[in-house]
Amino acid sequence: xxxxxxxxxxxxxxxxxxxxxxxxxxxxxxxxxxxxxxxxxxxxxxxxxxxxxxxxxxxxxxxxxxxxxxxxxxxxxxxxxxxxxxxxxxxxxxxxxxxxxxxxxxxxxxxxxxxxxxxxxxxxxxxxxxxxxxxxxxxxxxxxxxxxxxxxxxxxxxxxxxxxxxxxxxxxxxxxxxxxxxxxxxxxxxxxxxxxxxxxxxxxxxxxxxxxxxxxxxxxxxxxxxxxxxxxxxxxxxxxxxxxxxxxxxxxxxxxxxxxxxxxxxxxxxxxxxxxxxxxxxxxxxxxxxxxxxxxx
Ligand code: OGA
Ligand code: MN
Numbered sequence: 545x546x547x548x549x550x551x552x553x554x555x556x557x558x559x560x561x562x563x564x565x566x567x568x569x570x571x572x573x574x575x576x577x578x579x580x581x582x583x584x585x586x587x588x589x590x591x592x593x594x595x596x597x598x599x600x601x602x603x604x605x606x607x608x609x610x611x612x613x614x615x616x617x618x619x620x621x622x623x624x625x626x627x628x629x630x631x632x633x634x635x636x637x638x639x640x641x642x643x644x645x646x647x648x649x650x651x652x653x654x655x656x657x658x659x660x661x662x663x664x665x666x667x668x669x670x671x672x673x674x675x676x677x678x679x680x681x682x683x684x685x686x687x688x689x690x691x692x693x694x695x696x697x698x699x700x701x702x703x704x705x706x707x708x709x710x711x712x713x714x715x716x717x718x719x720x721x722x723x724x725x726x727x728x729x730x731x732x733x734x735x736x737x738x739x740x741x742x743x744x745x746x747x748x749x750x751x752x753x754x755x756x757x758x759x760x761x762x763x764x765x766x767x768x769x770x771x772x773x774x775x776x777x778x779x780x781x782x783x784x785x786x787x788x789x790x791x792x793x794x795x796x797x798x799x800x801x802x803x804x805x806x807x808x809x810x811x812x813x814x815x816x817x818x819x820x821x822x823x824x825x826x827x828x829x830x831x832x833x834x835x836x837x838x839x840x841x
Pocket of ligand 1: 680690816
C-alpha cells in the first residue's frame with residue numbers, strides 16, 4: 545500500500561523541516577518553513593514529501609498574491625484560473641489567481657463556489673492537460689464549517705475488487721467542463737446534461753502517476769461524466785459503482801482551516817470536496833493551479 549501514511553514524525557538532517565503525517569491515507573503537515581524564504585534543498589524535500597503524501601499543509605504563512613504566485617511558479621508554469629461565472633476575472637492583472645469565496649461586494653460575488661457544499665472533484669480535468677497541482681491559501685475562514693476533505697485515488701483504485709479492475713481496464717472517461725463543483729455553469733458554456741455532447745476532455749479511467757509510478761483511478765467529478773463507448777445507462781451504472789468507493793472515510797483526510805494555511809495538493813491522484821458553511825460568515829481563499837506536463841495516461 546504505497547499511499548499509506550506512517551504515523552511518526554521525522555526531522556530531516558539537512559533542513560530544519562518537520563514532517564508530520566496526518567495518519568490518514570494521505571495528507572501531511574510540514575512545519576518550520578516560511579514559503580517566502582524557502583531554500584532549494586528544502587523545496588526539493590517539500591516536493592518529495594508532496595509526492596509521498598499527495599496533500600501538504602503548511603500553516604502560519606503570510607503571503608501576498610505575488611508571493612503566492614512566486615512560490616507556485618517553483619512547481620512549474622501556472623494555468624490561468626477559470627473565469628468567474630459572471631465573466632469577469634477575479635483579480636485584474638493577476639489571471640493566475642482563482643478566488644474561492646462567498647463574499648459579495650455590491651451584490652456581486654468576489655469569488656467562486658458560494659457557501660454551499662462543493663462536491664468531490666479534481667480541478668480543471670476538463671482540460672486535455674489538467675493542472676498537476678493546486679495551491680489553496682486561506683485569508684478568511686468561518687468559525688465553523690467550510691472544511692475541505694481530500695481523498696486518495698491510489699487507495700481507491702487499490703481497494704477495487706479485481707473483477708471491477710478487470711472491467712474498467714482500458715476504459716476512457718469524459719471529464720465534463722459544464723458545471724463547477726458548486727453546481728454553477730462555467731462561463732461561456734451552454735448547459736447540457738448529456739455528457740456525450742457536453743464540452744470536456746477524454747482521459748484514461750485508470751492512470752499511472754508520472755512521478756510516483758503508482759496506479760490510480762481518475763474520476764474527475766461525477767456530474768456529466770461518461771465512459772466512452774458505453775450505453776449511457778451502462779456508463780452511469782458503472783460510474784455509480786466506482787463512486788460508491790469514494791465516500792469511504794478510510795480514503796480521506798479532512799482539513800479544518802485556519803487563516804494563513806496553505807494546502808498544496810496533487811491534482812492528479814486526489815479529489816477534494818468542501819462542506820457548506822453559514823452564509824452569514826465570510827470565507828476567502830486564493831488559489832493557483834500549476835500546469836500539468838503531460839496528458840494523463
Ligand atoms: C478549490 C476548491 C474548495 C474549498 O479551490 O479548487 O475546490 O475548500 N476549493 O474552498
Ligand atoms: Mn477544487
